[in-house]
Amino acid sequence: MKALSIKNLGISESMTLAISAKAKQLKAEGANIISFGAGEPDFNTPEYIRTAAIKRIEKGGNGYTDASGLPELKTAICKKLRDDNELEYKNNQIVVSCGAKHSLFNALQALCNPGDEVIIPSPYWVSYYELTKLADAEPILVEASSSQEFKVSIEQLENAISEKTKAILINSPNNPTGAVYTEVELRAIAELAEKHDLYIISDEIYEKLIYGEKHVSIAKFAYDRTIVVNGLSKAYAMTGWRIGYTASSVEIAKVMSNIQSHATSNPNTIAQYASIEALSGDPAPIEEMRLAFDERRKYMVETIESIPQITCVEPKGAFYVMVDVSTFFGKTVEGNKIEGSIDFASVLLEKAMVSVIPGIAFGVDNYIRLSYATSMANIEEGLARLKKFCETY
Ligand code: PMP
Ligand code: GLU
Numbered sequence: 567m568k569a570l571s572i573k574n575l576g577i578s579e580s581m582t583l584a585i586s587a588k589a590k591q592l593k594a595e596g597a598n599i600i601s602f603g604a605g606e607p608d609f610n611t612p613e614y615i616r617t618a619a620i621k622r623i624e625k626g627g628n629g630y631t632d633a634s635g636l637p638e639l640k641t642a643i644c645k646k647l648r649d650d651n652e653l654e655y656k657n658n659q660i661v662v663s664c665g666a667k668h669s670l671f672n673a674l675q676a677l678c679n680p681g682d683e684v685i686i687p688s689p690y691w692v693s694y695y696e697l698t699k700l701a702d703a704e705p706i707l708v709e710a711s712s713s714q715e716f717k718v719s720i721e722q723l724e725n726a727i728s729e730k731t732k733a734i735l736i737n738s739p740n741n742p743t744g745a746v747y748t749e750v751e752l753r754a755i756a757e758l759a760e761k762h763d764l765y766i767i768s769d770e771i772y773e774k775l776i777y778g779e780k781h782v783s784i785a786k787f788a789y790d791r792t793i794v795v796n797g798l799s800k801a802y803a804m805t806g807w808r809i810g811y812t813a814s815s816v817e818i819a820k821v822m823s824n825i826q827s828h829a830t831s832n833p834n835t836i837a838q839y840a841s842i843e844a845l846s847g848d849p850a851p852i853e854e855m856r857l858a859f860d861e862r863r864k865y866m867v868e869t870i871e872s873i874p875q876i877t878c879v880e881p882k883g884a885f886y887v888m889v890d891v892s893t894f895f896g897k898t899v900e901g902n903k904i905e906g907s908i909d910f911a912s913v914l915l916e917k918a919m920v921s922v923i924p925g926i927a928f929g930v931d932n933y934i935r936l937s938y939a940t941s942m943a944n945i946e947e948g949l950a951r952l953k954k955f956c957e958t959y
Pocket of ligand 2: 583691692693741
């Protein structure tokens with residue numbers, strides 16, 4: 567038989583999803599696994615959103631919507647962008663998609679030609695790399711170390727820019743580091759993009775999961791050249807509902823909408839109606855979840871800091887902590903040589919029954935990523951196991 571698509575044979579499986587699925591499977595089989603893998607809230611979707619979905623199912627009117635989303639939902643998104651981000655958009659600048667991942671896919675497809683380069687600050691969320699390759703462009707990684715609080719400098723970005731650079735991908739608050747860029751830093755990145763005529767893709771999916779810092783959208787400083795990516799998955803505990811969206815220029819929105827009209831048509835109609843309610847309803851349940859994440863974050867950072875073999879940088883947003891485990895590299899644990907983050911994660915799973923994501927998935931092999939989107943009881947037990955593992959080996 568003829569070979570499959572060479573481009574797509576080169577795309578690897580999402581490690582975050584694969585490891586989360588493996589932990590779920592082991593648990594279903596009865597293993598006493600504590601999972602720090604999944605980047606998804608452990609809370610149920612707030613009741614007022616669930617009720618809106620049920621009402622819509624019963625009311626009918628659940629056919630196709632416009633391929634780029636319901637006009638009423640676009641209006642609610644424009645209001646949200648005005649109220650939260652001081653950004654003015656009209657409905658024809660909004661494209662609602664099947665999750666923020668799909669929005670990122672559309673954005674990269676709309677911008678890139680073969681050979682274009684996309685600058686991605688590292689550590690980066692696992693899918694940016696593969697989504698860029700899917701758009702026939704080349705990911706150019708710019709690494710920010712822990713001593714920079716995992717934030718790239720303007721000099722680093724400037725050095726990475728070439729004739730071929732098409733866009734910079736900014737993710738603040740960041741997955742996996744929890745880093746949050748300040749207004750001053752974002753303004754400088756926007757100026758750089760202006761100077762070199764680059765687009766900005768700004769992934770703001772963790773906007774509302776922020777602890778003390780202020781979220782600012784870079785679109786405030788580079789409105790015409792920014793594609794804002796956001797969605798309902800994280801802050802509203804709606805990962806499985808699959809609603810994300812972009813806000814961009816009319817021209818870019820039209821290209822993304824055309825792509826989507828052939829690839830998926832509209833995102834799930836019922837979830838779109840429920841999203842209108844999510845965006846315009848009572849924000850109290852959202853704030854309650856944020857406070858719970860904050861409490862878990864503090865506990866996690868304190869506990870990790872009390873374990874001498876490992877270190878972390880306090881995350882300022884999202885629900886992840888990057889833990890430096892490089893002191894284990896070169897050691898052998900009961901016959902298993904630990905040479906990188908994949909080895910560490912697999913030995914930890916086997917010996918301590920704790921599931922984590924190896925840092926290599928995010929471009930940095932010295933780390934593992936722990937998600938605190940799990941109950942306090944799980945966090946206490948999982949960290950106790952990690953501590954014991956560190957002491958034993
Ligand atoms: N961006 C980042 C940084 C993420 O962590 C995720 C998590 N899945 C997404 C985008 C995609 O979100 P969604 O589930 O809405 O596709
Ligand atoms: N974004 C989450 C994570 O990083 C969910 C899994 C995924 O979509 O990659 O774990």
